[in-house]
Amino acid sequence: MKVTEAAAQLGVSPRRVRALIADGRIRAHRVGVGWEIDGLAPSKERRALSVRSWLMLGRAVRSRALVGLSGHDRMRTAERIRRLRESDRPSRLLADWRPADAPAELYLDSLTARADRADDDYIRAALQRGPEYLRSRFDLAEVVASERAIRGESREELAERASVSARLVKNIESSQPLTSPGEVRRVLRALDIEPTALPDMVLS
Structure with a gap:
């Protein structure tokens, strides 16, 4: 069974099937550059x-x-x-x-x-996320932390994608006062979050 066939049977994406193979949750062996599925056990999820x-x-x-x-x-x-x-x-x-x-x-x-x-x-x-009203830094913290967790990213991975420091991501998620609207917007863009408002910043 090919990866695409297994994906159709499980109702998930081929990328998800390959991840399950890597985790050892689907038995498969290499055939050239691809995978041949040995068999599908009932999927826990x-x-x-x-x-x-x-x-x-x-x-x-x-x-x-x-x-x-x-x-x-x-x-x-x-x-x-x-x-x-x-x-x-x-x-x-x-x-x-x-x-x-x-x-x-x-x-x-x-x-x-x-x-x-x-x-x-x-x-x-x-x-999907619609526009988010993030006037409170507590709302901003919850939305960023939730979306990051849903995407399965660490703070460091999100920071790298957004070209900001991991400390900034930590400060956002812990509801700390923030100083750079531009950096906050980069974090939100990296998560595909469209803000209709942001918390007041402590401008330096």
Whole structure:
């Protein structure tokens, strides 16, 4: 089985399949410059989530932030949003993740109804960030930290992409007073975040 075939079967991108091979979660061997999949075991991330995990995912998608989550919960929720964004068929992933005993919840029910109709365009749109009003440095901190976690980047990796210091990224995420609107905007651009307002800066 080729990488593209495995990706279609799992409902994820070929890039995600190659990452799972690198992690040892999909058995494969090299054929020339490509991979031949030895076989697909049932994928853990395709099983239904627990009700608790499902509701955490729904809140995070609705608010476009990981507010209130920490440790393993924050990491796993960020990873699930990332997988949905990277998937060629996010509706299939979302439908598979919905627990059979999920309680009624208006936003999640609307999203999964679209998933049941394989409306991938709607799911993709729901996962994207719209313009963000970041007048408070606390809002800025949460949005930057959440989006960085969803993308699976370290502060150092984000800083390098944005051509700023890692200290600046740390200061943003810890709600410290900031001095350079230009540098803050570079961080936001690196995360594809469009701000409609920024916190007041302590200009030097």
